[in-house]
Amino acid sequence: MKQLLIFFAVLFTFSQIHSQENLPTDYLSKEFHKGRREAFRALMPANSVAVVFSYPERVFSKDVNYNYHQNPDMYYLTGYKEPDAVLLLFKEAQGAEKYNEILFVRERNASRETWTGRRIGVEGAKSKLGFTTVYNGNDFNAFAIDFSKFDKVIYDKIPTDLEGNKTGYDLFGLLQIFKSKAGITKENETSTDLFTKITNSLREIKTPEELDLMRKTVKLSCIAHNEVMKAVGPDMSENEADGIHAYVHRHYGAEGEGYPPIVGAGANGCILHYGENNSTKIDNQLLLMDVGSEYHGYSADVTRTIPANGKFTEEQKAIYQLVYDAQEEVFKLCKEGTPIQDLNTKSREIIAKGLIKLGIITDPKDARIYYPHGCSHFLGLDVHDKGNYMGNLKENMILTVEPGIYIPANSKCDKKWWNIGVRIEDDILIKKDSYENLSAESPRKWQDVEALAKQKSTFNEMKFPKI
Ligand code: GLY
Numbered sequence: 006m007k008q009l010l011i012f013f014a015v016l017f018t019f020s021q022i023h024s025q026e027n028l029p030t031d032y033l034s035k036e037f038h039k040g041r042r043e044a045f046r047a048l049m050p051a052n053s054v055a056v057v058f059s060y061p062e063r064v065f066s067k068d069v070n071y072n073y074h075q076n077p078d079m080y081y082l083t084g085y086k087e088p089d090a091v092l093l094l095f096k097e098a099q100g101a102e103k104y105n106e107i108l109f110v111r112e113r114n115a116s117r118e119t120w121t122g123r124r125i126g127v128e129g130a131k132s133k134l135g136f137t138t139v140y141n142g143n144d145f146n147a148f149a150i151d152f153s154k155f156d157k158v159i160y161d162k163i164p165t166d167l168e169g170n171k172t173g174y175d176l177f178g179l180l181q182i183f184k185s186k187a188g189i190t191k192e193n194e195t196s197t198d199l200f201t202k203i204t205n206s207l208r209e210i211k212t213p214e215e216l217d218l219m220r221k222t223v224k225l226s227c228i229a230h231n232e233v234m235k236a237v238g239p240d241m242s243e244n245e246a247d248g249i250h251a252y253v254h255r256h257y258g259a260e261g262e263g264y265p266p267i268v269g270a271g272a273n274g275c276i277l278h279y280g281e282n283n284s285t286k287i288d289n290q291l292l293l294m295d296v297g298s299e300y301h302g303y304s305a306d307v308t309r310t311i312p313a314n315g316k317f318t319e320e321q322k323a324i325y326q327l328v329y330d331a332q333e334e335v336f337k338l339c340k341e342g343t344p345i346q347d348l349n350t351k352s353r354e355i356i357a358k359g360l361i362k363l364g365i366i367t368d369p370k371d372a373r374i375y376y377p378h379g380c381s382h383f384l385g386l387d388v389h390d391k392g393n394y395m396g397n398l399k400e401n402m403i404l405t406v407e408p409g410i411y412i413p414a415n416s417k418c419d420k421k422w423w424n425i426g427v428r429i430e431d432d433i434l435i436k437k438d439s440y441e442n443l444s445a446e447s448p449r450k451w452q453d454v455e456a457l458a459k460q461k462s463t464f465n466e467m468k469f470p471k472i
């Protein structure tokens with residue numbers, strides 16, 4: 006009787022911990038993830054097994070971790086969002102039970118869940134994620150699997166900087182068990198080429214479910230950029246502009262950003278991955294904002310460059326127009342069949358010609374000084390998403406087009422150009438004979454940017470106590 010009571014008490018506690026209301030209704034479906042596993046399996050060689058681990062948890066401060074972010078490959082293949090898990094994917098069905106995939110998950114634990122959040126556990130992985138064969142991570146060691154019987158064990162790079170916790174079944178523990186079972190040592194760790202090749206070829210093409218989420222994340226980033234354009238003024242700080250973007254995209258359901266926001270005024274806009282965002286006054290300068298929402302795992306990547314006082318100077322306008330022209334020329338190449346490298350080449354050619362015309366350089370090779378990065382990358386679960394950069398554009402790829410010109414102080418050109426940093430970045434869906442600019446909702450033409458910057462935002466009405 007006592008045991009029965011304890012059983013019901015535990016069941017009650019779990020169901021209480023587990024119940025969560027008012028969640029978004031547009032998460033990827035378990036059918037989507039199952040379909041991705043099938044697509045992965047189809048690309049595996051005969052008699053092989055793939056092994057995919059969760060990402061590690063990372064320390065933010067002493068005993069506090071960063072918000073957890075799942076390994077995008079694990080999320081893509083399973084929908085599982087927790088740490089300390091491993092997926093085994095078999096090319097052929099195994100054992101008498103004929104399973105072709107197994108997921109080892111974090112064990113449920115009422116006390117830990119009260120401290121660090123809900124876990125879906127074995128039952129959740131079955132009911133919510135659609136897996137049939139699921140075990141707790143602490144069953145991995147005892148699970149009988151002879152990796153030596155496979156012709157190929159496919160896995161991604163193994164992190165080498167982890168320390169185990171005392172459970173022994175955290176990621177560190179699971180990796181140790183895997184390495185020991187598969188006989189992997191530092192010396193014979195196989196190349197990750199095949200894992201990369203398979204995930205590249207799957208993830209570079211977006212499915213209809215992914216396209217829905219990509220459209221959404223890019224749209225809310227654009228709405229947020231537009232609100233910042235309206236709200237921003239010389240007295241605002243970089244961090245506050247970032248905060249407005251964050252508020253707006255979260256208002257629409259974004260979980261956060263897909264990468265650390267880059268919000269740089271004047272000279273700071275010339276630092277490519279500026280992340281301090283701590284200038285207290287944007288002043289009468291250009292503000293370069295590279296901020297993209299993350300929505301259900303999918304990242305936008307949008308940059309707009311705004312004159313904080315609503316008006317570009319002649320020099321700012323000339324540089325802005327050149328970046329815009331480079332983008333327009335690259336857009337024309339955005340259709341199935343174009344070699345991906347051509348996007349970069351074309352943007353570099355336009356910017357070099359333009360910089361010569363403006364008298365900023367004389368040798369086209371020097372364009373690299375002011376335009377030091379590439380023009381395009383794949384976009385999706387990772388901001389710099391997986392894909393084959395040496396291939397051609399294909400339908401349903403999404404890539405950024407993001408030329409930029411950055412002229413820091415003391416550059417070898419007339420000082421009227423100094424401290425101008427401009428990037429315009431859009432997210433482009435490739436179609437058979439054309440493209441769709443998913444970020445068209447945020448203006449790019451200098452005239453349209455100025456017009457929007459002159460408008461007032463609802464954020465300009467907000468009043469806070471003086472301190
Ligand atoms: N936000 C990083 C990039 O544009 O690639």
Ligand code: MN
Pocket residue numbers: 306382405407430
């Ligand atoms: Mn980008």
Ligand code: MN
Pocket residue numbers: 295296306307308430
């Ligand atoms: Mn960007």
